[in-house]
Amino acid sequence: MTRSAAIIGGGVIGGGWAARFLLNGWNVNVFDPDPEAERKIGEVLSNARRALPALYDNAMPDEGELQFFSDMGQAVANVDWVQESVPERLDLKHKVLGALSDLAPETAVIGSSTSGFKPSELNAEGARAIVAHPFNPVYLLPLIELVGEAERTEKAAEILRGIGMFPLTLRKEIDAHIADRLLEAVWRESLWLVKDGVATTEEIDEAIRMAFGIRWAQMGLFETYRIAGGEAGMKHFMAQFGPALEWPWTKLMDVPEFTDELVDLIAGQSDDQSGHMSIRELERLRDDNVVGMIRALKRSGSGAGGVVNAHDANLLTNETKDGLPVTARRQVPASWTDYNGHMNETHYLEASSLATDRFMAIVGADESYIASGKSYFTVETHIRYLDEVHAGDKLTVTTQVMGGEGKKLHLFHRLWNGESLAATVETLLLHTDLNTRRTCLPEEAVAKAVAAYAEEHAGKDADGHGRHVGQRQAAAPSPEGAVT
């Protein structure tokens, strides 16, 4: 049954929560008295539709239903999750969380997006909320800091993992949780640097993104320093740099006065740095960068890459289309497009290469089979690019087995863009011993599974296979030339 979440307070954060739930197949009820709420959430959602599915190599579930309510009680009736994202004022949080605790089902998680308040503060007037603190853009960044009563945070963590997020449950409540304390430290020091004319906002951003930002995106602080310590390890690093703590390196013992002058200085520098792009353009640039970097981390499984891999595995389905196994269903990421404004030729092959991997897993040549020292190597491929494909398009790949005797696996992939055939990819693989790097016969179970598919698919046409490049029309190959 479709699950439901209520979003209390729209805006960038509430909208990001709504998008996470919706795109993972949940129904979402929004309550926000702001007349602009529908427009604002629509804008976040349009960014999210473009970016979040691009993280995955499998299609996400069908989107849930989005509804707007003018009555808070109706919005939270029968939901599994209520997320409060109202402005950061304790009196307002008390009022809203108190009402939600009365109105929402007893079984519902009530999460607060607060960046600073502790559960003991939020619940001081009898509410039953936990902190569920997200990071902008909520539809892309996996971290949620959970703070509160153990049974509630455990339930929350399970739900969050189900929508592809990374819950980090705090051991103790503390003002501003963990991440915002670190951010606050950097923010204060940066304000000093700007105020004192040491660096502009742009120079500070360069100092971050050209160096430690890249380290932190994949390992964080301590693991990075562990490496810096070399074989001598963490103790050595601390012996070397620990004493610096007592040097006068930062002005952090003090807080800069937040004058209009400082605000103008920073806003002006920020205009010089980024004013040539609209916020919408900056958001899309950020999202494309974030998607690209997280996709890069999928390879090692580090950090956010690991979270996305785990969720991707949950998205696998077993389907058929036209009597053939569906070996891929996915959305095309912007990073797959090129200067011609369409999917680059490379990614037609990438999509079908992943389909080959999937087909191998279906017939039993899966991860553990490969770990045992056997696999298939591709020896030849022919691609017909029949139609342009664009970022955001939804691809479905079917795989037809053209032959599978002995060491051979001859596949014919069709890349469907909706109901239009965008490409065919014909590929010949040979079964190989990974130790000797020589071809060999597959294990019997794999051979049988391949043979069964080959027999089942034998009668089907395969228009466009057997062609050579530039051949005038789709002719069948001459029988004497074909090996399968």
Place this chain on the structure above:
Amino acid sequence: MTRSAAIIGGGVIGGGWAARFLLNGWNVNVFDPDPEAERKIGEVLSNARRALPALYDNAMPDEGELQFFSDMGQAVANVDWVQESVPERLDLKHKVLGALSDLAPETAVIGSSTSGFKPSELNAEGARAIVAHPFNPVYLLPLIELVGEAERTEKAAEILRGIGMFPLTLRKEIDAHIADRLLEAVWRESLWLVKDGVATTEEIDEAIRMAFGIRWAQMGLFETYRIAGGEAGMKHFMAQFGPALEWPWTKLMDVPEFTDELVDLIAGQSDDQSGHMSIRELERLRDDNVVGMIRALKRSGSGAGGVVNAHDANLLTNETKDGLPVTARRQVPASWTDYNGHMNETHYLEASSLATDRFMAIVGADESYIASGKSYFTVETHIRYLDEVHAGDKLTVTTQVMGGEGKKLHLFHRLWNGESLAATVETLLLHTDLNTRRTCLPEEAVAKAVAAYAEEHAGKDADGHGRHVGQRQAAAPSPEGAVT
């Protein structure tokens, strides 16, 4: 003429500098009394050889010559750059930088890797050094903070850009420059969180890399917050979060005492978190992640991606091999390999797709031609995978024009791995109007350039072209079937 750098003090930082210069074709002289220096630098260099060229889509120059000296004067004679990376003690820096200022050529830049000292401190006893502060791994991260006398930092900046780095020249000298002040702020706050039992080292790393680390790697702090302010902009963001500065969010007004107990606590947690991997394994994981993320940023040109793109353009050469234009020379990044331990089929096509782009540029269908609304679209491709290719292998791609009448561009790429033919990629493109998305004739200049190549290449054999998948042997296509 090959330029030379002297590295004073080996270790991880000195070794990283050595690798940057060497892999960019400089000769490098090392002076370090440590008997282990040669081994240590060798280890850094072996990591760098694997990772740095993987950032680029063009081959780097031939490596310079590495020499070790036991006499500092000999090491710095006739060099263009001297880099001091000795331990962080001011008396030692005075002694070494003073000697270098006497021994090195007057024209040489003398850079200090100091993370904390100001030029006025370094030069208090008459040295002529500037701060040139790098970030580990020096062979991958582009940032160098430059501080010192304007004429010297300008000269240094030009040299650094020439070896693919990003010099950031400070407006004012300040303890710990810019980036380390921010790092120090986070380090202090993190030590408090661990000491107070709020979070472990692993939890802090997760809080960073699952959220703001990913934001910062591509935009930094201020541009990220500008987005958070939405259309209302930076002022709105500051109005919203500025007051939080006065809240008791951090303990940064104070410095944790650096006791043995705290060191043990952190070292122990770090062992739990990362102790299952050796430092060498962690380094390679980090490097592969960093390379993957920076390569992802190349697409938008944000941050380090833009620095790598600019350097990549400098690496382009015009060569021929076997009478054919060389359209790609590159090292294979680890991210191009797959579960079979070799280059994935997708990247055979990626390498030749980039070669097609390069060939298009050679015949005048370059960036500005495409911007004018005309381009080539690939309609069909045939790939023969002839040999395995591994991470770190050096590929050379040649391009033979099989035909180029009218709208057609029929190419035959050969992927050479050293002197061994690893693949052939035959591809047919049609010239297209980017506005109507319909085929059309190319501009005359492009048509002529293509025709000239077609004529020049007409007599050459093209073993393996015209095949269909699974064809028993490399037969020529039947003439009536071929369009080119």
